[in-house]
Amino acid sequence: MKLRPEEISSVLSQELNRYDRDLEVESVGTILQVGDGLARVYGLQDVMAGEMVQFPGDTFGMVLNLEEDSVGVAILGEDTHIKEGDTVTRTGTIASVPVGDGVVGRVLNAVGQPIDGEGPVPSDEKRNIELKAPGVTARQPVGQPLMTGLKAVDSMIPIGRGQRELVIGDRGTGKTAICIDTIINQRGKGVQCFYVAIGQKQSTVATVHAKLKEHGAMEYTTIIAASASEPAPMLFLAPYTGCTMAEHFMWQGKDTLVVYDDLSKQANAYRQMSLLLRRPPGREAFPGDVFYLHSRLLERSVKLSDENGGGSLTALPIIETQASDVSAYIPTNVISITDGQIFLENDLFYQGIRPAINVGISVSRVGGAAQTKAMKKVAGSLRLDLAQYRELAAFAQFGSDLDKSTQRQLTRGERMVEILKQDQYVPMSNEKQVSIIFAASKGYLDSVPVEDVAQWESDFHAFMNDRHSGVLHAIAESGKLEPDTVEHLTAAIEDFVASR
Numbered sequence: 001m002k003l004r005p006e007e008i009s010s011v012l013s014q015e016l017n018r019y020d021r022d023l024e025v026e027s028v029g030t031i032l033q034v035g036d037g038l039a040r041v042y043g044l045q046d047v048m049a050g051e052m053v054q055f056p057g058d059t060f061g062m063v064l065n066l067e068e069d070s071v072g073v074a075i076l077g078e079d080t081h082i083k084e085g086d087t088v089t090r091t092g093t094i095a096s097v098p099v100g101d102g103v104v105g106r107v108l109n110a111v112g113q114p115i116d117g118e119g120p121v122p123s124d125e126k127r128n129i130e131l132k133a134p135g136v137t138a139r140q141p142v143g144q145p146l147m148t149g150l151k152a153v154d155s156m157i158p159i160g161r162g163q164r165e166l167v168i169g170d171r172g173t174g175k176t177a178i179c180i181d182t183i184i185n186q187r188g189k190g191v192q193c194f195y196v197a198i199g200q201k202q203s204t205v206a207t208v209h210a211k212l213k214e215h216g217a218m219e220y221t222t223i224i225a226a227s228a229s230e231p232a233p234m235l236f237l238a239p240y241t242g243c244t245m246a247e248h249f250m251w252q253g254k255d256t257l258v259v260y261d262d263l264s265k266q267a268n269a270y271r272q273m274s275l276l277l278r279r280p281p282g283r284e285a286f287p288g289d290v291f292y293l294h295s296r297l298l299e300r301s302v303k304l305s306d307e308n309g310g311g312s313l314t315a316l317p318i319i320e321t322q323a324s325d326v327s328a329y330i331p332t333n334v335i336s337i338t339d340g341q342i343f344l345e346n347d348l349f350y351q352g353i354r355p356a357i358n359v360g361i362s363v364s365r366v367g368g369a370a371q372t373k374a375m376k377k378v379a380g381s382l383r384l385d386l387a388q389y390r391e392l393a394a395f396a397q398f399g400s401d402l403d404k405s406t407q408r409q410l411t412r413g414e415r416m417v418e419i420l421k422q423d424q425y426v427p428m429s430n431e432k433q434v435s436i437i438f439a440a441s442k443g444y445l446d447s448v449p450v451e452d453v454a455q456w457e458s459d460f461h462a463f464m465n466d467r468h469s470g471v472l473h474a475i476a477e478s479g480k481l482e483p484d485t486v487e488h489l490t491a492a493i494e495d496f497v498a499s500r
Contacts, residue, residue: 027090029053032070034082037231038276039073041088047071050130052091057081060111061088062095062233065277072277074233076111095130097241098123099248103222104192107209110226110238112245127248129240133299140305142339145370146257146314149185149427150178152357152420155379155437156386157342160370161255162303162312166334168319168326169344173356175318177424178342179259180208182316184215185427186257192249193221194258196242198235199265202227215425235269243300246313250302253309258301262318263294267330284329291333298337326361340364354421359386372430372479378437382416385441389413408446415445418453431475432461438481439493460496468492 029043039061047053051063053073059082065072075082097112102123107116114121142160159165159182167175183193195212197205205225212218222245226238239260246256260266267290274287282288294317301315319334324346326335335341340363349356368376388409396402396410419440422428436457439445448456464472471488475481481489 029071029088031055031082031084031086031088034075034079034084034086036272036276037075037079037233038273039075039079039082039088041071041073042069044071044088044090047090048094050094052093052095054089054091055082056086060091062237064273065279074236074273075231076233076237077231079231094128095237096126096128097244098125099127099245100125103245104220105218105222107205107223107225108241110224110230110234110241112241115225125248127244129237129244130296131244131247131300133296134302134304134308138305138308139302140310142303142366142370144303144312145367145372146182146191146255147185147189147427147430148178148182149429150181150355150422151428151433151437152355152359152422153178153342154371154430154433155375155420156359156383157340157357157362157364158367158371158375159314159316159364160303160367161314162301163340163364163366163370164298164301164315164317164338165364165367166317166319166338166341167344168321168331168335168341169356170321170324170346173344173346173349174354174424175320175344176208176261178344178355179261179316179318180211181424181427183212183221183257183259184217184425186220187216190255191220192246192254192256193217194242194246194256195221195223196238196258196260197223197225197227198238198260198262199226199228199269200261202229211425232269232272235266236273239263239266239297243297243313243315247300250304250311250313251309253304253311255312255314257314257316260297260315260317262320263334264320264330267293286329290330291337294334295337298334339366352421353417354424357420359383360390372434374434374475374479374481375430375437377481378434378441381441382437385409385412385416389416411446412440412443414450415440415448415453418450419445419457421454429472429476430479431472432464434475434481435464435472435489435493436460438489442490442493444493444497456500459500460493463496463499464492467495 029041031039032042033040047063049066053061059077061073061075063071064074098121100123102121109115142162144161146159146161148154169175212221224238224242226234242258246258249256270293271286279287301313303312319331321331343358343361344356345358392409471492474485
């Protein structure tokens with residue numbers, strides 16, 4: 001058989017033309033060590049800090065440590081199926097989460113995946129978890145109130161939109177309760193709310209979800225939950241996820257509120273990760289950059305300038321103290337980053353004064369500028385009355401014969417303390433707060449027995465709604481106590497006192 005060269009060459013050229021194989025170059029690494037939500041990976045020479053990498057079984061991780069011969073990766077999810085020797089692949093993308101209207105009303109985990117059983121999040125848009133905070137020129141001073149609906153807070157420790165107000169206290173003193181009431185109070189005010197549960201029991205998160213749903217607050221709220229049973233990287237990531245989702249709305253010119261419950265558990269999770277990554281420990285075994293952990297998060301809270309849309313991100317970080325020790329490492333760090341703190345005290349809580357706010361230590365560094373003029377007018381004397389009451393009450397224990405002015409101040413102070421008590425899940429509108437504090441500061445409750453003050457207040461609000469709603473409407477509309485409004489309010493209070 002004779003072979004013809006031209007035939008052979010034509011067959012070869014046909015075969016070569018048909019040969020179509022895409023070559024892909026992948027940057028891969030090998031797992032050296034895995035456990036406790038972290039993996040040490042050999043290879044991945046060109047990987048970036050904060051980059052997402054893929055493990056077997058569609059599990060992702062985030063690069064934290066860049067060392068000479070290996071990288072430390074936080075595994076975002078279950079790590080039981082990941083073992084030594086497995087291959088890790090680069091994704092080339094920085095850690096990001098879904099944002100936009102699709103996340104509203106949902107319960108998500110720390111990486112933005114739904115955990116409420118209501119299907120996937122309908123969002124095409126994603127945003128990086130770690131972003132630089134807006135610069136000085138992109139901001140404007142805080143000047144608009146964010147009403148919590150709590151008399152004790154709105155009158156003496158007011159919070160403005162774009163502020164970072166720390167809620168601090170021992171376990172079980174009502175820190176979460178204050179923040180949940182604040183979220184409930186934002187109904188109809190156009191504020192997008194985000195509740196970030198870090199290291200909480202799943203039952204606690206379920207209770208919060210049920211309460212928010214009951215009060216119609218889930219219509220404008222997103223819950224990001226990294227429960228106590230989840231690996232440390234998820235607890236570390238959750239606050240940044242909540243902040244990123246809120247930022248999306250803020251840059252659209254909307255007002256947002258983020259509750260971080262709580263940052264002490266995030267710091268503990270970060271400490272665990274850092275020690276496992278062999279980073280050098282510092283005070284209380286926390287790593288040296290634990291301050292930066294919280295500062296880069298809380299600095300993203302801002303009231304944007306009008307040129308940038310005028311949106312705001314208000315942060316309510318929660319810190320749990322041990323035995324009321326505010327001088328511990330994490331509490332002092334966060335106090336120095338925030339614009340004031342609401343300090344809750346065990347003793348007050350057990351005395352039945354709830355919310356258990358210690359007004360003496362609590363402060364709002366910018367809220368005064370964001371307070372309504374009406375509230376500012378009535379609350380000035382309130383702080384003074386309470387301060388005088390606290391001093392006199394301490395001395396009155398030692399003496400029996402008190403002069404009339406001292407007795408009057410003690411009487412007034414007792415009623416003020418009663419007025420500032422408030423049940424959970426019943427936030428109060430600004431105009432109602434102003435009217436009751438005005439009545440108390442002018443001495444209309446001095447003759448009312450202490451045990452009857454709560455009933456007197458309830459009847460007074462019902463009376464104002466029925467007979468003098470115009471006065472309340474005037475305060476709500478203007479936000480001021482004009483001379484004629486004061487006159488009408490005084491007449492309404494006297495009318496109520498006479499009717500009893």
